[in-house]
Amino acid sequence: MFAEQGPVLRGFFVRRGANEDAEDLVQETYLRLLRAHDRQGGAIANPEAYLFTVALNLAREQAVRRQRSPLPIDDLEALTALLSSEESVEDAAERAQRGKRLQALLNGLPGPTRAVLVMQYRDGLSYKQIAERLGVSPHMVKKHVVRGLSVCRRALAAPAGAR
Structure with missing residues (x-):
């Protein structure tokens, strides 16, 4: 799934302004997916939908951080x-x-x-x-x-x- 969805997720983050952080955000998305899988003790019903929900939440978190950071x-x-x-x-x-x-x-x-x-x-x-x-x-x-x-x-x- 990582190889299949990785480029799509990178594009998703780049379109939301995370050019420099896109790769890190893709990896964080998969890390959160794996953690959720471990917590549930079984398979996630729809891993692709879960993956993009996590990605959207990460993009929102980054936007909030960017809003709060002072301008140089x-x-x-x-x-x-x-x-x-x-x-x-x-x-x-x-x-x-x-x-x-x-x-x-x-x-x-x-x-x-x-x-x-x-x-x-x-x-x-x-x-x-x-x-x-x-x-x-x-x-x-x-x-x-x-x-x-x-x-x-x-x-x-x-x-x-x-x-």
């Missing part, structure tokens, strides 16, 4: 530059302060809005890809992006102590 500072600076209407070069201390402020803003956003912004700016996914992962329409993804960027722009435009 380089990505924060790129997002800050995108959001900023100023063309002047900021000194390093001010840039670092804006990065911390933006990270705090992102952490304060509602979960789905933050997840959409992270998937778009950190992972480089399209609205359609994000919509497929979250199980919503591309229009809803766009609404989350607009709301999130609006909150970030307003907060970044306000003085640091005025939050």
